[in-house]
Amino acid sequence: MTTPFQLLEARSSMLGEGMLIRRALPHRERRMIGAWCFLDHAGPVDVGNGSGMRVGPHPHIGLQTFSWLIEGEVLHRDSLGYEQLLLPGQVNLMTAGQGISHSEESPVQRSPKLQLAQLWIALPDHKRHMPPAFEHYPVLPRCAIGGYETTLLVGEFGPQTSPVQVFSPLLGVDLACTQAASGSIHLREDFEHGVMVLEGATQITVPGFPPQTLEAGKLLYLAPGCKEIGLSNTGAGRLLLLGGAPFEEDVLLWWNFVGRTRDEIAEATEAWNSHTAFGEVRGYVGDSLAAPSVPAEIKSSK
Ligand code: MN
Numbered sequence: 001m002t003t004p005f006q007l008l009e010a011r012s013s014m015l016g017e018g019m020l021i022r023r024a025l026p027h028r029e030r031r032m033i034g035a036w037c038f039l040d041h042a043g044p045v046d047v048g049n050g051s052g053m054r055v056g057p058h059p060h061i062g063l064q065t066f067s068w069l070i071e072g073e074v075l076h077r078d079s080l081g082y083e084q085l086l087l088p089g090q091v092n093l094m095t096a097g098q099g100i101s102h103s104e105e106s107p108v109q110r111s112p113k114l115q116l117a118q119l120w121i122a123l124p125d126h127k128r129h130m131p132p133a134f135e136h137y138p139v140l141p142r143c144a145i146g147g148y149e150t151t152l153l154v155g156e157f158g159p160q161t162s163p164v165q166v167f168s169p170l171l172g173v174d175l176a177c178t179q180a181a182s183g184s185i186h187l188r189e190d191f192e193h194g195v196m197v198l199e200g201a202t203q204i205t206v207p208g209f210p211p212q213t214l215e216a217g218k219l220l221y222l223a224p225g226c227k228e229i230g231l232s233n234t235g236a237g238r239l240l241l242l243g244g245a246p247f248e249e250d251v252l253l254w255w256n257f258v259g260r261t262r263d264e265i266a267e268a269t270e271a272w273n274s275h276t277a278f279g280e281v282r283g284y285v286g287d288s289l290a291a292p293s294v295p296a297e298i299k300s301s302k
Contacts, residue, residue: 005206006030006221007214010041010196016054019045019114024196024219026253031301033194033221034244035168037063037253038120041198041217044071047114052106057281058289059272060096062128062258064121064166067092067104068153068174070198070238072114078102079279082134086116091137091153093164097123099268099277100132103284117198117240119172122251122258122301127167137164146183148175148231155243158186171243175231182232185241193222193243195229200237205230251301255291266294 008030010022025032025039047053053074067074067086074086078094079101086092094102106114123130141152141160152162153172162172171191177200187193195204196219204220205211206229214220222229224246231239252259259265269291271277281288 003209004223004226005209007212008219008221010217010219012217015042018050019043019053022217026301027219030221032122032247032251033192033242034170035122035124035166035247036119036170036194036242036244037122037251037258037301038118039196039242040118041196042118043115044113045115046112047072047106047110048112052110053104053114054106054286055104056286056288057101057103057284058256059099059101059268059278059291060094060256061099061268062123063096064123065094065096066119066121066154066164066172068117068119070115070117072111072116073107074114074116075105075107076102077281077283078134079281080132080134081282083283084134084136086136089140089151091140091164093135093137095123095130095133097128097130097132101272101278101281103281105284120258121166121168121170122247124168125249125260128258135165140164145175145185147179147181148177148183150175168247169245171241173241174238175241176238177233178236180234181237182230184228184230186228187222187226188243189225189227190245191243192224192246193226193241195220195222195231196240196242198238198240200233200235202237202239203232205232247301252298253301254294254298262294262298265298269294
């Protein structure tokens with residue numbers, strides 16, 4: 001790479017009826033940031049009328065799903081028997097390990113607006129067959145930097161440590177401002193990073209390069225070696241700062257599965273579609289999602 005950064009644009013798609021999703025990872029030019037291997041920004045969307053968000057039971061292997069709620073409510077149910085309402089400022093972390101299934105839906109009693117970030121974290125090889133687990137984090141460390149209110153989602157940031165349990169060196173920070181804000185953020189040089197703008201427009205300054213203004217849906221990737229970035233908003237905005245040690249393992253990602261070989265992904269697909277693994281999600285009214293057939297070749301993360 002001639003420059004230490006890369007500007008990427010999320011792809012927009014619709015989930016169900018009228019829910020706009022911006023998918024920033026995986027990107028064809030950037031599959032992962034550390035162990036972060038999937039990043040969807042959903043909404044803000046009006047869920048006051050209609051059925052709201054309804055994602056029927058589906059399985060996962062080899063990853064942790066990380067749900068960061070910005071506005072509204074999401075009801076999680078899984079095959080371990082957890083039923084957890086997720087509220088703004090909270091995180092649901094589901095560790096799939098060897099296999100789990102879950103559903104996500106808007107509860108009947110709900111706010112008119114829904115907005116969340118849905119991320120996946122690839123599990124390292126020595127953890128990817130661990131038993132499944134679910135954890136709800138109702139309170140995360142917060143602080144203020146130059147007019148941004150920060151919420152530490154994962155890892156360490158300044159003097160703070162997130163309680164969210166992950167299995168590789170990782171960082172996740174939400175920064176939000178309601179008016180103009182400007183600050184400088186110290187970065188770990190051994191981490192690669194990504195700054196994803198969720199709302200508003202943020203001017204990002206990488207030392208030695210001209211400032212770049214990113215609008216919602218844009219992600220700036222920063223290679224390891226970057227010590228600091230400057231952030232500036234002229235009005236209300238929100239962004240996500242992600243980071244991690246470059247993930248050395250070659251990862252295959254297909255549908256809701258993260259694996260290492262096509263065979264294990266084909267096996268998981270077969271097991272889900274034939275109902276021979278992944279347990280049962282109780283309480284969700286509606287159909288499960290069917291796994292699509294596995295292509296002859298799955299593109300790797302490298
Ligand atoms: Mn899921």
